[in-house]
Amino acid sequence: MEKKSQYDVIIIGAGAAGLMCAAITSARGKKTLILDHSAKIGKKIRISGGGRCNFTNIHTAPETFLSQNKHFCKSALKQYTQHDFITLVEKHGIDYHEKTLGQLFCDNSAQQIIDMLFQECRDAGVTLNAETEIHSVSKENDRYTVQTSNGDFESSSLVIATGGLSIPKIGATKFGYEIAKQFDLNVITTTPALVPLTFQAALLERCKELSGLSVDAIVTFGKTKFREGLLFTHRGLSGPSILQISSYWKEGEEIEINLAPDHDAYTFLKARKDSDPKKEIQNSLIDLIPSRLAVNICESENISGRIAELSDKKLQKLANLINHWRIKPSGTEGYRTAEVTLHGVDTNELNSKTMECKKHSGLYFIGEVVDVTGHLGGFNFQWAWSSGYVAGMNA
Numbered sequence: 001m002e003k004k005s006q007y008d009v010i011i012i013g014a015g016a017a018g019l020m021c022a023a024i025t026s027a028r029g030k031k032t033l034i035l036d037h038s039a040k041i042g043k044k045i046r047i048s049g050g051g052r053c054n055f056t057n058i059h060t061a062p063e064t065f066l067s068q069n070k071h072f073c074k075s076a077l078k079q080y081t082q083h084d085f086i087t088l089v090e091k092h093g094i095d096y097h098e099k100t101l102g103q104l105f106c107d108n109s110a111q112q113i114i115d116m117l118f119q120e121c122r123d124a125g126v127t128l129n130a131e132t133e134i135h136s137v138s139k140e141n142d143r144y145t146v147q148t149s150n151g152d153f154e155s156s157s158l159v160i161a162t163g164g165l166s167i168p169k170i171g172a173t174k175f176g177y178e179i180a181k182q183f184d185l186n187v188i189t190t191t192p193a194l195v196p197l198t199f200q201a202a203l204l205e206r207c208k209e210l211s212g213l214s215v216d217a218i219v220t221f222g223k224t225k226f227r228e229g230l231l232f233t234h235r236g237l238s239g240p241s242i243l244q245i246s247s248y249w250k251e252g253e254e255i256e257i258n259l260a261p262d263h264d265a266y267t268f269l270k271a272r273k274d275s276d277p278k279k280e281i282q283n284s285l286i287d288l289i290p291s292r293l294a295v296n297i298c299e300s301e302n303i304s305g306r307i308a309e310l311s312d313k314k315l316q317k318l319a320n321l322i323n324h325w326r327i328k329p330s331g332t333e334g335y336r337t338a339e340v341t342l343h344g345v346d347t348n349e350l351n352s353k354t355m356e357c358k359k360h361s362g363l364y365f366i367g368e369v370v371d372v373t374g375h376l377g378g379f380n381f382q383w384a385w386s387s388g389y390v391a392g393m394n395a
Helices: 016-027 043-051 074-079 082-091 111-124 175-182 201-209 240-246 265-275 281-285 291-300 312-323 379-394
Strands: 005-012 032-035 054-057 096-098 103-106 127-129 134-140 143-148 151-160 191-193 214-221 224-233 236-238 255-258 325-327 340-342 363-365
Touching: 005 016, 005 143, 005 175, 016 032, 016 111, 016 151, 016 379, 032 151, 043 054, 043 111, 054 082, 054 379, 074 379, 082 111, 082 379, 134 175, 151 175, 201 236, 201 291, 214 240, 224 240, 236 240, 265 281, 265 312, 281 291, 281 312, 291 312, 312 325
Parallel strands: 005 032, 005 151, 032 127, 151 363
Antiparallel strands: 054 103, 096 103, 134 143, 143 151, 191 340, 214 224, 214 255, 224 236, 255 325
8 A cells, every 4th residue: 555645734725724724833843734726826815805915904803704603703813813914914024005994905916925825834844735636535543534636645633724615717616515524514505705796687787887887885784784885787786885795685685775875865855956946856966976877866767857846755766766775686696706605614513712623633624614704805814814823723
């Protein structure tokens, strides 16, 4: 029989969480191997933030994450904070800036974050095998064996950092969930998150007409609301506020959109009716919302004429369409454009302080494969750093 290469820790997945974990385990003196099926490592980091990597958020807190156990993320986020990662970025001389709402981006390129993680791994002595297909994973006598296209490897600790299903074109697979099920762990049914919403014909046609238009908006689902940009596209609605609410939206339910969050549209229109009664209604709305949107709303509701000629009932109808636009999405654009995957490996299966599986000593799950999903704006990267660090300190 061919001899298995021996390691203390094997990490499957060389993304954000896996690279962080590898650097930590190896720095602790653990002989560490990281395996990845891709030829090019860190693809999701590379394309994030428009190529500048929104690597964390200064407002990271447990309430900025979704999970069936809302308390699970607390320990990891406390053990390795956003400030710890910022310190690492500064140590490597990477210039960065805050864009909006606490989002931190590299001044130059996302490649700097990848290079930083590679440097940390090299300095610690990590072995990295790219272009390695995993054939099987098994456990015997508290040792894990990973059979691959580049030989067989054995370790006392195995870390699954394979990510979720979002953006399959860069290599996303269901491998991590399959491993969890193989070891009899519960996997909560996944859905695309931080993803544009789609609509049926009539509303879709309106979105197409307004394609490219961006507005500041409050988007609400149930008790959850986000105020950020909303973008009309030829496929439906996108933009930060829509991506945020998509993680909460339930199929078949409505969302509510306020297209003029700084104004009470009815009060505004009533005042204009008194101050400028001869003005066409579309022109009256232009001071409240963009002209293309004003025309679109009026035409879709077949409302025209001077504002003085419109009844208060019609003004209220217009106001509701601006401040309380209720629409029912037909779905989402799916994993193809989703930034992350909602749900995954049940957190009840894991120790929140170590990320170790409760049923199998030495088996860890970190990053996006776990049922912890952050808001838009660097939070998911912070979960990768925090969960990777915690597993790295315990594997």
